[in-house]
Structures are given as structure tokens and as C-alpha cells.
Amino acid sequence: MDADTSCESPPLLVVISGPSGVGKDSVIDELKKKNRPRHFTVSATTRSPRAGETDGVDYIFLDTETFLEMRNSGQLLESAEYSGRWYGVPRSQVSEALKQGKDVFLKIEVQGAGTIRALAPEAVLIFLAPASFEELAVRLGQRRTEGPEEAARRLEIARQELAQVGRYDYCVVNRDGRLEEAVADIEAIIIAEKCRVAPRRVKLD
Ligand code: 5GP
Numbered sequence: 001m002d003a004d005t006s007c008e009s010p011p012l013l014v015v016i017s018g019p020s021g022v023g024k025d026s027v028i029d030e031l032k033k034k035n036r037p038r039h040f041t042v043s044a045t046t047r048s049p050r051a052g053e054t055d056g057v058d059y060i061f062l063d064t065e066t067f068l069e070m071r072n073s074g075q076l077l078e079s080a081e082y083s084g085r086w087y088g089v090p091r092s093q094v095s096e097a098l099k100q101g102k103d104v105f106l107k108i109e110v111q112g113a114g115t116i117r118a119l120a121p122e123a124v125l126i127f128l129a130p131a132s133f134e135e136l137a138v139r140l141g142q143r144r145t146e147g148p149e150e151a152a153r154r155l156e157i158a159r160q161e162l163a164q165v166g167r168y169d170y171c172v173v174n175r176d177g178r179l180e181e182a183v184a185d186i187e188a189i190i191i192a193e194k195c196r197v198a199p200r201r202v203k204l205d
Contacts, residue, residue, distance in 0.1 A: 009194045011037075012103045013094070013120055013202040016186070017113040018128035019158030021140035023174040023182070024107050027128060030183040031105065039097030040105045044070060047085035050145050060090070077204070078108070078115035083153050087112070095204055103190070110161040117167065122200035124193055126186060127168040131175045133159070139176075 016024055028040055044060040046067050055061050062070070067086045071079050079088030089106055097104045106116065116123050130136035136158055140151045165171050170189050174182040193200065 009196065009199045010201050011098050011101050012190065012193055012200065013098065013116070013123040014103060014105045014190070015113050015116050015123055015125045016105060016107050016128060017110055017125065017168070019130070019136060019161045020154040021136055021143060021158070022128050022130050023179065024128055026179055027174065027182055027186065028105065028107050030179065031186065037102045038105060039093065039102045040107070041089050041093050043087050043089050043108070044076065045085060045087045078112045078119065080109060080111040080115070082109050083150065083157060098202060098204070110164045114167060120202050120204055122202045124189065124200065125168040126170045126172055126189060127165045128182065129162065129165065129171055129173050131173055133162065135176055
């Protein structure tokens with residue numbers, strides 16, 4: 001190998017997206033356990049905390065006025081309205097972690113993934129999909145976090161989100177009871193991306 005050729009890869013910006021109820025949180029929890037130089041962004045939202053959620057850990061919970069102030073002053077890398085609530089990724093978290101050489105993981109819905117693609121074409125976009133729409137419907141129906149009306153609204157949004165898979169780089173299926181396979185697939189994608197001869201270099205400004 002040429003003396004000045006380096007196989008060091010720059011940090012990745014990884015988007016984990018997909019419909020509500022598909023298991024993004026469970027996948028992210030497993031990716032966190034790997035103890036690698038990674039940052040998992042904590043989004044801002046205007047939705048109310050669920051039982052067991054902690055401000056600053058699960059989300060930064062804000063009132064709408066504060067959220068929109070952050071958004072209008074450019075403090076959010078992307079933001080989207082989902083089921084009547086705002087969600088957005090604080091820009092500073094992403095740029096600081098990338099500067100420190102950490103791979104950054106965003107857990108966002110489909111509109112947000114589209115925004116990131118436009119802002120940072122070098123981001124790695126992974127769509128987490130259910131094995132079937134029916135499996136997703138059962139999972140959303142069984143969740144205790146939403147009432148039946150909200151679950152039905154999320155399922156309707158999911159139908160539209162599933163149609164957007166073609167805009168992603170990768171599709172990983174999270175089958176019922178087989179979380180470890182989905183996590184292994186994502187780790188394999190990260191490894192392959194890090195071994196690219198022409199690495200993706202994310203520029204955000
Ligand atoms: P939940 O209310 O279930 O926590 O989140 C609703 C949806 O918003 C999920 O698909 C979740 O991944 C997505 N989401 C969470 N944070 C963000 C964010 O910062 N930006 C965008 N665009 N979506 C987000």
C-alpha cells in the first residue's frame with residue numbers, strides 16, 4: 001500500500017428511520033451497548049413525556065413556543081411535525097460529536113430522513129422495516145404507550161412511510177422476536193461503510 005494511503009475512516013452520520021412501533025428504540029438500545037465511539041442524539045419534542053421517560057435522556061421536552069424559537073434560530077439540524085407534535089435534532093449535538101470523531105446516530109421519522117439526505121448526502125440512511133404491515137399493526141396495537149386513537153393515526157402514517165423505503169441506502173427487517181438479527185445487520189452495514197476505499201465524508205455547513 002502506498003505510504004500516504006490511510007485506511008482511517010471519518011465519522012459516519014447514520015439515520016435510523018422507519019415507522020412508529022417498528023423497534024427503533026430497541027435497536028438503538030442494543031447499538032449503545034457496543035461501547036464504541038458513538039453518539040446517539042437526544043431530540044427535542046413538543047409531545048408530553050410518557051411514563052418512565054426522563055427529560056434530557058429520552059427527549060428534551062419543550063413547549064411549542066420554545067421549540068419553534070430553537071427551530072427559527074437554526075438550532076435544529078432538521079425538524080418535522082409528526083402526528084400533531086414537533087420533533088427535531090439539536091444541531092450542536094451532531095456537529096460536536098462528529099468533531100470528536102464519533103459516529104452519530106439519529107433516530108428519526110421519514111420526513112426527517114429526507115431532510116438529512118438533502119443536507120448531508122453522505123449520510124447513511126437505514127430504513128427499519130417490519131416483516132409485514134400486519135405485524136406492525138399488531139405491535140402498535142399492543143403498545144401501552146398510546147391510546148387506540150393515536151395508535152390508529154400512527155398506523156396510517158406508517159402506511160405512507162413504508163412507501164418511502166426507496167429513498168434509503170439500506171433496508172433492515174426487524175422481525176418479531178429476532179431483534180438481534182436486525183442489530184447484526186446494522187452493525188454489518190457500519191463495518192462495510194467503515195471499510196470503503198472512498199469513504200463518505202459528512203459536511204454539515
Ligand atoms: P415518538 O412519539 O414515538 O417518540 O416519536 C414519533 C416519531 O418521531 C418516531 O418515528 C421517532 O423516531 C420520530 N422522531 C423522534 N425524534 C425525532 C427528530 O428529532 N426528528 C424527526 N424528524 N423525527 C423524530
